[in-house]
Amino acid sequence: MSLMAVNDALHRVLASAASEKLPDTETLKLEDALGRVLARPLHSAHDVPPWDNSAMDGYALHTEDLIDAAQTGLPVSQRITAGMAPAPLVRGTCARIFTGAPIPAGANAVEMQENISVDDQGLAHFANAVRPGQNIRPQGQDIRAGNVLLEPGIRLRPQDLGLIASVGMDAVDVFKPLRVAVLSTGDELVEPGQPLGPGQIFNSNRYTLIGCLQRLGQQVVDAGILEDDPESTRTTLQSLAGRADVIITSGGVSVGEADFLGQTLREYGELDMWKLAIKPGKPFTLARFSGTPVLGLPGNPAAVLVTFLLLVRPYLLRRLGVRDVAALTLDVAAGFDWKRVGNRDEYLRARLDNGRVLLAGNQSSGVLSSASEASGLVCIKAGTTVNTGDPLSFLPFEGLFD
Numbered sequence: 001m002s003l004m005a006v007n008d009a010l011h012r013v014l015a016s017a018a019s020e021k022l023p024d025t026e027t028l029k030l031e032d033a034l035g036r037v038l039a040r041p042l043h044s045a046h047d048v049p050p051w052d053n054s055a056m057d058g059y060a061l062h063t064e065d066l067i068d069a070a071q072t073g074l075p076v077s078q079r080i081t082a083g084m085a086p087a088p089l090v091r092g093t094c095a096r097i098f099t100g101a102p103i104p105a106g107a108n109a110v111e112m113q114e115n116i117s118v119d120d121q122g123l124a125h126f127a128n129a130v131r132p133g134q135n136i137r138p139q140g141q142d143i144r145a146g147n148v149l150l151e152p153g154i155r156l157r158p159q160d161l162g163l164i165a166s167v168g169m170d171a172v173d174v175f176k177p178l179r180v181a182v183l184s185t186g187d188e189l190v191e192p193g194q195p196l197g198p199g200q201i202f203n204s205n206r207y208t209l210i211g212c213l214q215r216l217g218q219q220v221v222d223a224g225i226l227e228d229d230p231e232s233t234r235t236t237l238q239s240l241a242g243r244a245d246v247i248i249t250s251g252g253v254s255v256g257e258a259d260f261l262g263q264t265l266r267e268y269g270e271l272d273m274w275k276l277a278i279k280p281g282k283p284f285t286l287a288r289f290s291g292t293p294v295l296g297l298p299g300n301p302a303a304v305l306v307t308f309l310l311l312v313r314p315y316l317l318r319r320l321g322v323r324d325v326a327a328l329t330l331d332v333a334a335g336f337d338w339k340r341v342g343n344r345d346e347y348l349r350a351r352l353d354n355g356r357v358l359l360a361g362n363q364s365s366g367v368l369s370s371a372s373e374a375s376g377l378v379c380i381k382a383g384t385t386v387n388t389g390d391p392l393s394f395l396p397f398e399g400l401f402d
């Protein structure tokens with residue numbers, strides 16, 4: 001069986017996600033909406049700023065009045081602070097004004113106070129010529145009433161919340177998080193904190209996966225450990241299918257006799273794809289059980305991390321209607337040689353060092369310490385080798401976890 005290229009797999013995963021119904025929406029107060037996906041377009045009911053205002057602490061004037069008063073100075077007729085409603089400017093005078101305060105009717109410029117001296121008679125002398133419009137932030141400079149403020153399908157960042165608040169809205173409609181079941185398979189697994197018996201290992205994948213899901217703001221349905229047994233595999237998947245929007249499993253998707261997860265999906269579910277040209281992560285499986293999508297990740301801890309970040313993350317984001325699901329990729333120069341030609345795209349745990357990418361420790365798919373040492377992944381394409389200085393794509397973890 002030939003292996004599916006990673007890019008083709010990603011397209012398939014995204015198409016599968018897009019074919020699902022979007023989650024229900026909920027209305028959240030702005031302070032609770034960080035990271036959530038906007039469900040509807042937002043329009044502004046107001047101009048921002050709502051009126052012309054001063055960009056500087058200084059003096060508001062009509063520039064024509066300065067032509068005559070260049071030598072004599074202008075009397076200061078009022079003082080306008082932010083939050084006030086000013087009187088119209090008396091022509092032939094200027095107004096003391098502060099940053100953010102409304103420009104009085106009749107004024108057409110503000111000069112900053114550093115360029116002005118006020119004499120004993122209270123007359124303001126302007127050191128420089130002032131041009132019309134100077135230091136005025138016009139009404140609607142930021143946002144025009146009626147315009148689209150934000151499109152749906154974006155994840156709200158702090159500056160987006162600020163933007164929404166700036167037009168006076170205190171709540172937004174967002175999609176509810178997905179209920180994501182996390183199931184670890186394998187008779188050898190024991191939860192941390194328990195004693196380790198012969199042949200047993202601690203369940204680390206559960207924590208990697210729950211952490212990834214928490215970073216994405218999804219609701220975890222923790223399904224614990226599933227024993228290597230075909231009957232339990234069927235009944236567990238059946239029960240999870242009824243209470244999760246998607247099931248993520250680790251282990252049991254390779255070709256071994258005890259790999260019951262994959263066997264069950266192939267026999268009793270609908271298999272969409274299996275076996276990719278990716279290392280680690282080859283037996284990644286996309287299927288459906290009792291109508292619920294299942295993303296079956298290979299059990300090796302590094303394969304879990306890599307396939308989650310490259311395939312599950314975009315899948316979940318697309319299920320939530322996020323339009324831009326691509327991870328941040330940096331073009332960097334290799335700080336290492338790689339002579340082994342592989343038949344799968346290899347995602348190595350790596351870190352940046354002075355603008356070059358270096359490999360982080362042991363790259364076996366069973367090794368997690370190198371993932372902790374790493375700050376991202378670097379891709380070596382199937383069929384290629386790398387010499388120091390060659391251009392490579394580096395994917396920082398920060399871009400992959402969010």
Ligand SMILES: Nc1nc2c(c(=O)[nH]1)N[C@H]1C(S)=C(S)[C@@H](COP(=O)(O)OP(=O)(O)OC[C@H]3O[C@@H](n4cnc5c(N)ncnc54)[C@H](O)[C@@H]3O)O[C@H]1N2
Nearest residue numbers: 184186203204205206251252253254259282298299300303
């Ligand atoms: N004959 C073949 N054998 C294997 C192939 C193959 O093509 N032919 N592929 C290998 C590749 S590549 C991978 S990746 C693994 C994936 O196998 P499974 O998905 O079936 O995973 P398991 O066998 O259940 O576990 C693999 C490995 O990971 C450990 N593991 C499992 N779950 C956890 C967990 N929750 N926490 C920590 N560690 C876990 C498990 O003990 C195994 O060591 O198959 C290769 N074999």
Ligand code: MOO
Nearest residue numbers: 280281282303365
């Ligand atoms: O590719 Mo497996 O994915 O060697 O760990």
